[in-house]
Amino acid sequence: MSFLELRNVSKSYGEGSTLVKALLEVSLSVDRGSLVAVMGPSGSGKSTLLTIAGSLEEPTSGEVLIDTQSLAKMSHNEKARLRRRTIGYVFQDFNLLAGLSALENVSLPLELDDLAPKRARALAMAALENVGIAERAGHFPDELSGGERQRVAIARAVVGERRLLLADEPSGALDSANGEAVMKMIRGACKQGIAAVVVTHDAHLASWADRVIFLKDGRIVDQTVPPPSPESLLAPLPSS
Amino acid sequence: MSIRHALLALLSQGPKYGFQLRQEFEQGTGDVWPLNVGQVYSTLQRLEHSGHIESDDSADDGPQKVFHLTEEGKSELHRWLSTPTDMASPPRDELVIKVLSALRVPGVDVNDVIQLHRRYLVELMQQWTHLKDDEAEFDLAFALVVDAELSRLDSVIRWLDQAEGRLKRAEAEPAVSSNAPRFRRRLVARR
Numbered sequence: 001m002s003f004l005e006l007r008n009v010s011k012s013y014g015e016g017s018t019l020v021k022a023l024l025e026v027s028l029s030v031d032r033g034s035l036v037a038v039m040g041p042s043g044s045g046k047s048t049l050l051t052i053a054g055s056l057e058e059p060t061s062g063e064v065l066i067d068t069q070s071l072a073k074m075s076h077n078e079k080a081r082l083r084r085r086t087i088g089y090v091f092q093d094f095n096l097l098a099g100l101s102a103l104e105n106v107s108l109p110l111e112l113d114d115l116a117p118k119r120a121r122a123l124a125m126a127a128l129e130n131v132g133i134a135e136r137a138g139h140f141p142d143e144l145s146g147g148e149r150q151r152v153a154i155a156r157a158v159v160g161e162r163r164l165l166l167a168d169e170p171s172g173a174l175d176s177a178n179g180e181a182v183m184k185m186i187r188g189a190c191k192q193g194i195a196a197v198v199v200t201h202d203a204h205l206a207s208w209a210d211r212v213i214f215l216k217d218g219r220i221v222d223q224t225v226p227p228p229s230p231e232s233l234l235a236p237l238p239s240s
Numbered sequence: 241m242s243i244r245h246a247l248l249a250l251l252s253q254g255p256k257y258g259f260q261l262r263q264e265f266e267q268g269t270g271d272v273w274p275l276n277v278g279q280v281y282s283t284l285q286r287l288e289h290s291g292h293i294e295s296d297d298s299a300d301d302g303p304q305k306v307f308h309l310t311e312e313g314k315s316e317l318h319r320w321l322s323t324p325t326d327m328a329s330p331p332r333d334e335l336v337i338k339v340l341s342a343l344r345v346p347g348v349d350v351n352d353v354i355q356l357h358r359r360y361l362v363e364l365m366q367q368w369t370h371l372k373d374d375e376a377e378f379d380l381a382f383a384l385v386v387d388a389e390l391s392r393l394d395s396v397i398r399w400l401d402q403a404e405g406r407l408k409r410a411e412a413e414p415a416v417s418s419n420a421p422r423f424r425r426r427l428v429a430r431r
Contacts, residue, residue: 224362
């Protein structure tokens with residue numbers, strides 16, 4: 001069942017001679033438990049798609065639905081609640097708060113949402129355990145490696161009742177092993193029922209997705225079809 | 241892919257039966273490259289004729305025959321390992337030729353040809369990544385083979401991305417003056 005839906009979404013910036021059409025009639029549906037990657041060159045509209053899907057920006061036209069609810073029909077406060085409770089964001093540069101420990105970074109959104117601090121911290125610790133970094137819970141971001149920081153960011157994005165994970169180049173600043181670990185974690189979150197959209201220019205990372213969407217000049221130009229069984233790859237060798 | 245040298249490498253660990261070599265080759269490549277019995281025995285026969293291996297004469301041809309590496313075989317194996325695989329000249333790559341050809345065919349959009357291949361390659365990468373997903377069942381050889389395939393496919397996608405960007409810029413920029421000196425090297429394609 002579709003958890004995130006974009007219907008004919010367009011987004012323009014500026015006007016007249018400075019008009020930039022960032023997205024053009026984009027329709028996309030992401031099911032619960034599904035991981036969708038969006039690939040495209042710089043300036044193709046990938047990040048705009050993500051910010052509109054996450055209600056951080058309004059589309060110029062078209063409609064965005066999250067869990068069947070249209071964002072256009074929500075009040076400012078309802079959208080803010082949706083962002084606090086339902087949507088998790090992961091960015092290339094982690095966006096962790098430097099003055100808070102890993103545990104506090106993860107529990108903060110829950111506490112801002114009026115959850116009791118003790119309960120919030122228990123949930124945050126469980127999220128850190130899920131991404132294999134519970135033993136670093138008391139450390140501050142500058143005491144963590146890039147890979148560890150991104151694990152904390154993923155824990156923050158999936159903690160509590162979040163059902164939609166939006167990630168913008170989540171492994172852009174990491175080496176290949178840590179990048180792969182990040183994608184595995186996101187895939188793991190999807191197996192728990194979270195719907196995820198990952199924006200990346202890296203085919204290695206996109207290949208972890210169930211479906212890959214190709215964006216060019218603001219339009220979806222293509223997408224992968226579900227791959228056949230990997231067994232088809234294992235053909236006998238030709239003679240040497 | 242040199243099955244010959246891979247078999248010499250296995251025999252460098254000690255004498256082995258033909259069926260054992262086949263089994264160890266497949267396990268050693270993460271079961272990604274299956275070999276048939278005929279391939280194994282015909283390769284062993286060639287290696288024996290070239291003096292790189294010897295067989296136990298006590299048994300007839302068949303599963304009971306034991307093979308071992310000769311000094312000549314050992315030298316050949318070390319020569320192979322210490323010689324870089326020839327990648328000096330560009331391979332005559334069908335995809336490159338297809339993209340270059342698409343530029344000349346009226347009514348064909350080269351960008352469509354590029355995207356068609358990009359999608360196909362990403363789909364192949366999805367299949368390989370799917371194999372990687374359950375790392376609990378993983379062995380090191382398999383992981384290395386899968387990483388190699390993913391990197392190979394990824395490098396082709398990167399070339400497609402570069403080609404698309406270059407074509408876009410070429411469309412936007414005026415043609416370069418033909419008076420400019422040309423330093424194009426003559427490149428000889430492999431295969």
